[in-house]
């Protein structure tokens with residue numbers, strides 16, 4: 384397979400970091416976009432500075448695009464990145480599960496606008512819709528009932544799907560694929576982490592963040608539409624970590 388040159392946005396963060404590491408492992412040339420380059424392979428790029436995006440994306444075979452949580456600015460930043468990537472052969476945009484459904488969740492709807500802009504203005508795109516990222520930190524404190532199963536995804540599985548999309552562009556061309564590695568309840572997550580589950584009242588969640596509260600209300604009242612077994616059957620090349628296996632792998636990395 385031909386080695387590709389891919390600009391990875393958010394490369395200092397969770398999902399971009401996983402994508403950059405995996406593409407490098409698979410022999411591709413990775414430009415790690417950051418506002419503060421500090422090591423070889425880093426390129427300067429700021430979503431608020433379109434000229435910097437043009438430079439960071441120039442002559443790349445692909446761009447992995449994520450957007451930071453910037454409120455309404457997320458749409459402006461994402462559209463600027465899509466515009467700057469117009470001549471890049473393949474853009475893989477990481478959005479959120481079911482963000483295209485008119486959920487009313489502010490940080491999903493901003494992503495939906497970026498998705499529409501990408502589909503309207505780019506000839507070759509892939510949208511990934513990751514569920515909640517798996518986390519190993521602290522107690523499980525969520526505004527959801529204990530019996531509700533949550534879709535979760537390992538950042539490594541987002542990375543594996545993004546890498547496959549760049550390597551098999553025809554298979555992934557102009558497709559939107561929601562991603563989850565596992566589906567389990569808050570108490571099950573807490574038990575695997577050796578900690579407690581606490582259901583936070585929704586009004587307390589609202590005071591913390593109306594945006595995140597809207598998301599958890601949607602999860603509880605509507606629910607995400609994502610057929611996990613069908614997804615895993617379609618992409619058997621991806622490891623699809625169970626939450627238990629992912630926690631074990633995390634623990635092995637930190638010892």
Ligand SMILES: NC(=O)c1ccc[n+]([C@@H]2O[C@H](COP(=O)([O-])OP(=O)(O)OC[C@H]3O[C@@H](n4cnc5c(N)ncnc54)[C@H](OP(=O)(O)O)[C@@H]3O)[C@@H](O)[C@H]2O)c1
Pocket residue numbers: 392393394395396397398399416417418419428429430431449450451452478479480490513514515516517
């Ligand atoms: N957490 C979840 O469960 C979950 C689930 C689905 C979707 N999401 C979505 O994932 C996104 C966050 O991804 P993440 O957690 O991987 O990110 P993260 O770890 O929070 O890191 C943020 C990244 O954004 C970059 N960034 C911020 N402002 C920037 C700017 N103006 N120009 C260029 N880069 C900028 C930062 O790069 P530098 O600081 O190096 O410049 C950093 O790499 C959000 O949109 C969120 O809604 C999250």
